[in-house]
Amino acid sequence: MAGRPNYPAELRRKNVRLALGVALIVVFMAITAIPFWKGLVALATGG
Amino acid sequence: MTTATVAHDDHAHHGPPSGIKRWLFSTNHKDIGTMYLVFALIMLFLGGASAMVIRAELFMPGLQLVQPDLYNNLLTNHALIMIFGAVMPAAAGLANWMIPLMIGAPDMALPRMNNLSFWILPAAALMLILSFIVPFFPGGGSQINTGWTLYPPLSLQVGMSMDFLIFALHLLGISSVLASINIIVTIFNMRAPGLRMMQLPIFVWAWLVTAFLLVLVVPVLAAGITMLLFDRHFGTSFFIAAGGGDPVLFQHIFWFFGHPEVYILILPSLGVLASILPTFSRKPLFGHHSLIGAMIAIAALGMIVWAHHQYTVGMSLAAVQYFMLMTILISIPVGLIIFNYMMTMWRGAMTFETPMLFTVAIILMFSFGGLTGVMLAVVPADMQYHDSMFVVAHFHYVLLPGAVWGLFAGVFYWLPKWTGHMYDERLAKTFFWVHVVSFNITFFPQHFLGLAGMPRRIADYNIMFTEFNMISSVGAFFFGLSHLLFLYIIIKTVRGGEKAKARAWEHAEGLEWEVDSPPAHHTWTTPPKIKTA
Ligand code: HEM
Ligand SMILES: [Cu+2]
Numbered sequence: 001m002a003g004r005p006n007y008p009a010e011l012r013r014k015n016v017r018l019a020l021g022v023a024l025i026v027v028f029m030a031i032t033a034i035p036f037w038k039g040l041v042a043l044a045t046g047g
Numbered sequence: 048m049t050t051a052t053v054a055h056d057d058h059a060h061h062g063p064p065s066g067i068k069r070w071l072f073s074t075n076h077k078d079i080g081t082m083y084l085v086f087a088l089i090m091l092f093l094g095g096a097s098a099m100v101i102r103a104e105l106f107m108p109g110l111q112l113v114q115p116d117l118y119n120n121l122l123t124n125h126a127l128i129m130i131f132g133a134v135m136p137a138a139a140g141l142a143n144w145m146i147p148l149m150i151g152a153p154d155m156a157l158p159r160m161n162n163l164s165f166w167i168l169p170a171a172a173l174m175l176i177l178s179f180i181v182p183f184f185p186g187g188g189s190q191i192n193t194g195w196t197l198y199p200p201l202s203l204q205v206g207m208s209m210d211f212l213i214f215a216l217h218l219l220g221i222s223s224v225l226a227s228i229n230i231i232v233t234i235f236n237m238r239a240p241g242l243r244m245m246q247l248p249i250f251v252w253a254w255l256v257t258a259f260l261l262v263l264v265v266p267v268l269a270a271g272i273t274m275l276l277f278d279r280h281f282g283t284s285f286f287i288a289a290g291g292g293d294p295v296l297f298q299h300i301f302w303f304f305g306h307p308e309v310y311i312l313i314l315p316s317l318g319v320l321a322s323i324l325p326t327f328s329r330k331p332l333f334g335h336h337s338l339i340g341a342m343i344a345i346a347a348l349g350m351i352v353w354a355h356h357q358y359t360v361g362m363s364l365a366a367v368q369y370f371m372l373m374t375i376l377i378s379i380p381v382g383l384i385i386f387n388y389m390m391t392m393w394r395g396a397m398t399f400e401t402p403m404l405f406t407v408a409i410i411l412m413f414s415f416g417g418l419t420g421v422m423l424a425v426v427p428a429d430m431q432y433h434d435s436m437f438v439v440a441h442f443h444y445v446l447l448p449g450a451v452w453g454l455f456a457g458v459f460y461w462l463p464k465w466t467g468h469m470y471d472e473r474l475a476k477t478f479f480w481v482h483v484v485s486f487n488i489t490f491f492p493q494h495f496l497g498l499a500g501m502p503r504r505i506a507d508y509n510i511m512f513t514e515f516n517m518i519s520s521v522g523a524f525f526f527g528l529s530h531l532l533f534l535y536i537i538i539k540t541v542r543g544g545e546k547a548k549a550r551a552w553e554h555a556e557g558l559e560w561e562v563d564s565p566p567a568h569h570t571w572t573t574p575p576k577i578k579t580a
Pocket of ligand 1: 355381417421442445446449
């Protein structure tokens with residue numbers, strides 16, 4: 001790909017690792033949404 | 048921090064590849080930044096066009112131009128295009144252009160993912176536009192009438208255009224999550240050696256906080272609209288009372304995303320101001336560390352105040368009190384940012400080039416919007432204001448000054464860096480005045496309309512509201528037209544003009560001013576030397 005900087009392999013690994021780490025937050029937030037909200041709404045509405 | 052000594056592909060000292068390939072396959076943060084900005088500008092005009100129709104319809108009581116269904120469809124479309132199509136991509140464009148330059152990195156950490164983040168956007172925009180026009184085809188179902196909040200049960204009854212919209216939002220969400228991950232990784236891993244986190248410009252910090260907010264709340268919106276989709280097509284009843292579900296659940300999920308979203312929209316712009324203020328006040332920024340703290344505090348508090356949008360749905364007293372107190376608490380860190388910005392100007396040798404004009408206007412008018420926000424945060428008061436034009440006035444006073452003007456200010460501030468040309472100051476100042484004055488003519492009267500009882504999201508109104516609506520609409524037409532001037536200034540600057548120096552503004556500080564204007568296709572391939580304080 002034209003002009004993509006060739007980062008050192010070590011840096012590239014480090015970047016991918018951190019990216020995957022952040023992606024974990026994304027997945028966590030998405031899958032906990034349903035049960036978490038059900039419970040919290042029940043609390044807030046007293047229902 | 049890793050020393051990113053970049054061994055470059057052998058095609059020594061090349062410019063960009065030519066033609067369409069340069070853009071389609073781009074992994075270059077500057078080119079991708081430019082694409083984001085151009086995309087955002089196109090969306091600004093699309094969203095603006097629907098706003099013009101809305102204000103034309105509201106010019107007089109009665110139905111003149113559009114029927115209520117189409118009105119609601121336009122209104123939904125306007126909000127979503129402006130938020131997801133214009134403001135967020137423009138802020139991402141600034142991030143792409145400026146963050147690597149500001150932190151001394153050769154590019155974003157994950158350049159190919161950067162390409163993907165951008166190129167998802169046109170597809171998402173297409174879906175969004177289709178959600179608007181599909182109902183006009185035979186068998187296309189009903190138009191979207193929910194507004195950008197997509198509340199069920201209404202959103203469960205809309206035809207297939209809602210499915211297009213849900214798909215569009217998923218794509219937009221994926222794009223912003225990928226962009227956020229890239230920004231986070233870039234800021235943590237790609238700084239020039241010796242550049243400590245606490246030394247980073249506030250713009251970079253603002254984007255770091257924004258990126259974390261996005262990563263935390265976009266997946267929740269994605270979950271919410273997926274549940275909508277399931278309720279619509281797969282027989283679930285997350286939000287259907289008859290099936291044991293709860294429509295209010297959706298409101299909680301939506302606003303858990305929606306309130307942080309408003310901070311996502313303003314934080315990058317507030318970060319831009321921190322670059323502009325010292326330059327034109329000729330003084331260092333006041334309270335660098337406390338600004339970082341305030342932004343983190345805003346983000347943290349912003350995640351636990353969502354139900355101030357739902358005071359009227361019948362929550363328990365304890366819940367309502369909690370949300371009211373927390374919401375009002377946010378004005379402390381917001382006030383601190385405003386205070387620091389004013390202290391930066393205090394006794395400075397100020398000049399008022401266009402970016403600075405915008406900055407001063409933002410400080411005045413964003414604060415005003417913040418004040419109406421505190422009014423709305425007070426539960427008994429909000430019982431009256433809720434779903435009225437007062438809310439519309441509030442959020443336009445925070446969103447235009449807070450988000451859009453900050454982006455304009457940033458564009459004028461960095462345009463000389465990007466294009467190598469100075470923009471036409473006289474024209475830009477004309478744009479500023481027409482824009483800001485007509486903005487106030489448009490939205491200031493809406494406060495009174497709301498207080499007098501005019502509801503929002505409605506195509507027709509009682510004749511007692513006529514005068515102020517006429518004023519508002521006339522203001523809106525000038526406001527809309529002013530953007531043509533903006534477009535003209537940009538095109539003119541790209542095509543030529545006075546040469547900009549590397550340090551385009553005499554007093555500007557920051558690594559972005561150490562590279563040429565315009566910068567070479569690749570910058571900081573050898574990282575800059577950081578002066579240690
Ligand atoms: C101190 C700051 C703020 C406070 C206390 C505040 C408070 C509120 C409250 C209570 C509402 C709900 C009103 C109602 O529906 O009855 C509201 C609506 C809204 N606010 Fe704010 N706000 C603040 C700042 C902001 C900022 C900075 C933004 C955006 C950049 C913003 C954007 C909005 C939007 C878009 C809505 C309407 C959402 C909708 O119903 O469609 N607000 N605000
Ligand atoms: Cu809110």
